[in-house]
Amino acid sequence: MDRKVIDFDQGWAYMENGIKKLKRILEGLPETQFTSEEYMMLYTTIYNMCTQKPPLDYSQQLYDKYKEVFDEYIRSTVLSAVRDKHDEFMLRELVQRWLNHKVLVRWLSRFFHYLDRYFVARRSLPPLNAVGLSAFRDLVYMEVRVNAMKAVIVLIDKEREGEQIDRSLLKNVLDIFVEIGMGEMAFYESDFEAHMLEDTADYYKSKATIWIESDSCPDYMLKAEDCLRRERDRVSHYLHSTTEQKLVEKVQHELLVNRANQLLEKEHSGCRALLRDDKVDDLSRMYRLYHKIPKGLDPVANVFKQHITDEGIALVQLAEESASNQVNHVKLQVLIRKFIELHDKYMAYVNNCFMNHTLFHKALKEAFEVFCNKTVAGSSSAELLSSFCDNILKKGGSEKMSDEAIEETLEKVVKLLAYISDKDLFAEFYRKKLARRLLFDRSANDEHEKCILTKLKQQCGGQFTSKMEGMVVDLTLARDNQLKFQEYLNENSDVHPGIDLTVTVLTTGFWPSYKSFDLNLPSEMVKCVEVFKGFYETKTKHRKLTWIYSLGTCNIIGKFEPKTIELIVSTYQAAALLLFNTADKLSYSEIMTQLNLTNEDLVRLLHSLSCAKYKILAKEPNTRTISPNDSFEFNSKFTDKMRRIKIPLPPVDERKKVIEDVDKDRRYAIDAAIVRIMKSRKVLGHQQLVLECVEQLGRMFKPDIKAIKKRIEDLITRDYLERDKENPNTFRYLA
Structure with missing residues (x-):
């Protein structure tokens, strides 16, 4: 049976009645809700009008009418209602009208749904939902957007000033700006967000101007932190989430970036004052505020660095x-x-206030490098650091600490060493002092000695500590050697040195170089040396013993008239005193000839025995200085309350020799670095060679540019390098 044909006017008249009922419901007028039968009839009417054979297929006409319904409704009802109201009331009306409009679109889209399924898809036309929303956008939104934007910004500023506002209203209004874009954020961003951000900048600019003058740095930061928290809160309640980063950046820029210098340098309360007064919470807040800003921490780190530098220099x-x-x-x-x-104090700041940030580690490092490399009263930090270690590690040092405290202090010393550029100088001074501790049994604890060597090895590499480790091993071997010597003496009863003898055999390469003179030993000592030589030759034929008498000690018995006293003296002092067993009186030149010593060593030796605290020898004339015309005799009247006394030699300033040795080693190191670089690069410019050389050697010492130039010239004369004939600033490696 054929379906009854629907005339357009007849069909549309039926649809209009349904649409009028929908509008009355939206306007809140007395009206019953749609029944399912009514809904089905309206849907079926459209379906039938669209599925009739041409020319009675009214799809296009119905699509056009669909759009006209919105246009007519908006012009007759919506616009006038919105235009009549202003500010907050206009916003409320706009929100209500938008909600109504969405309901209208939803219902009409259902009535006309068949159009969407076939006609719209076939013709590639905008879908019904988009047509409905576009009508509101073009006729209502485009007219009210400026006023709506201004009204919203006014409310936001009121809230910033502490007034209560209707946040849900703002949320609904801003949802319109978002939804009107139908999946795009362009309308929200250009019609609202850009203006709101501009207003935000102006608002906080004026606040910053007032606060920076009236508030201390901590108070200003508290306000800034509070503002940022409130702005984030604003986003969570009514602004779109994409606004948060932009909004925060605006506030940061006006309150923190633009005011950074004024804030950090505030007198009595700026960053310097916070560091000086140990204001940990405020410094942590400063870090929190600035660390999310690109390069925001740079000025803070600079103040931090300068403050530490100034404290260190002071x-x-x-x-x-x-x-x-x-x-x-x-x-x-x-x-x-x-x-x-x-270092402890400011490392705590780096870890706790500045959250271990690399920028502050770098600032701390650079600050310490400035004052840790300054010379104090003629002594370098490298020397002072080695003396400090010596004081901790030797017996009877002035530092009285527990084992844990010593280990902790040594750890900190090694950290300080990292800031010192002349690490090789420290190594040489340390080696000298380590040698004295080991040789004269002055080391308080072997474990501590090994502990610091391990730490130094981790910090500076194996090459740095290889000689020192060799010295420690040498001492262990020397003790074994001494035990074997005792066994040798016990087994060979016919061989006896006559006196108790302990010999420490060392490896030349590990230990500092010491002067070895052919001291004319007294006969009592000559026998000892010969016996030990005999023993040592039974162990090895390939090693030559060199005797370093300057490091030896002797215990000798002094038979004075008041009482007998045991004297602990050096080998030189012992040799000199033993001369008086066979002579009552000796002149300066006689002692010099018999001992075969230099003037310098003899003066020190005789001074210690005749002019210092213990006057074992009587001198004529009785003056406080030694001269070549003096004569000496045994002071038989000497006495002391102690039965055992140690007679020290005047200290020798070894600093000059250490520095000379290090300078010599540096020349070799520079030579080796230049040759190494040139061997791999073959041809290199002067500047590049110097730069690479500085970089390679920088871990141990800061090479002087003039010294590098001098070494390059020396290597050219020794045919390791040659200058390029065309460019004298370029060098070639000669294999």
Whole structure:
């Protein structure tokens, strides 16, 4: 049976009645809700009008009418209602009208659904939902967007000033800006967000101007932190989530970036004052505020670095003044303790306030490198650091600490060493002092000695500690050697040195170089040496013993008239005193001839025995200085309350020799670096060669540019390198 044909006017009249009912419901007028039968009839009417054979297929006409329904409704009802109201009331009306409009679109889209399924898809036309929303956008939104935007911004500023506002209203209004874009954020961003961000900048700019003048740095930061928290809160309640980053950046820019210098340099409360007064919470807040800003922490780190540098330099100047004209190493070592305390203090800031940020580690490092490389009263930090270690590690040092405290301090010393550019100088001074501790049994604890060597090895590499480790091993071997010597003596009863003898055999390469003179030993000592030589030759034929008498010690018995006293003296002193067993009186030149010593060594030796605290020898004339015309005799009247006394030799300033040795080693190191670089590169420009050389050697010392140039010239004369004939600033490696 054929379906009844529907005329367009007849069909549309039926649809209009349904649409009128829908509008009355939206306007809140008395009206019953749609029944399912009514809904089905309206849907079926459209279906039938679209599925009739041409020319009675009214799809296009119905699509056009669909759009006209919205246009007519908006013009007759919506626009006038929105235009009548202003500010917050206009916003409420807009929100209500938008909600109604979405309901209208939803219902009409259902009635006309058949159009969407076939006609719209076939013709590639905008879907019904988009047509309905576009009508509101083009006729309502485009007219009210500026006023709506201004009204919303006014409410936001009121809230910023502490007034209560209807946040849900703002959320609904801003949802319109988002939804009207139908999946795109362009309308929200250009019609609202850009203006709101501009207003935000102006608002906080004016606030910053007032606060920076009236508030202290901590108070200003509290306000800034609170503002940022409130703005984030604003986003979570009514702004779109994509706005958060832009909004935060605006607030940061006006309150923090633009005011950074004024804020950090505020007198009595800026970053310097916070560091000085240990304001941990405020410094942590400063970090929190600035660390998310690109390069925001740079000025904070610069102030941090400058503050530490100034404190360190002040410590150096104080040490310089307290040492005055005398180089008092004990006083100067207090400076190292102060450096450690300073490092502990500011490392705590780096870890706790600045969350271990690399920028502050770098600032701390650069600050310490400035003052840790300053010379104090003629002593370098490398020397002071080695003396500080010596004081901790030797028996009877002034530092009385527990084992844990010693280990912790050594750890900190090694950290300080990282900031010192002349690490090779430290190594040489340390090696000298280590040698004295080991050779004269002055080391308080073997474990501590090994502990610091392990730490130094981790910090500076195996090459740095290889000689020192060799020295420690040597001592262990020497003790074994001494036991074997005792066994040798026990087994060979006919061989006896006549006196108790302990010999420490060392490996030349590991230990510092010592002067070895052909001291004319007294006969009692000659026998000892010969016996030990005999023993040593039974062990090895390939090693030559060189005797370093300057490091030897002897215990001799002095039979004085008041009482007998045991004297602990050096081998030189013992040799000199034993001369008086066979002579009552000896002149300076006689002693010099018999012992075969230099003037310098003899003066020190005789001074210790006749002019210092213990006057074992009587001198004529009785003056405080030694001269070649003096004569000496045994002071038989000498006495002391102790039965055993140690007679020290005047200390020798070894600093000059250490520095000379290090300079010599540096020349070899520079030569080796240049040859190594040129061997791999074959041809290289002068500047590049110098740069690479500095980089390679920088881990151990800071090479002087002039010294590098000098070494290059020397290597050219020795045919390791040659200058390029066309470009004298370029060098070639000669294999």
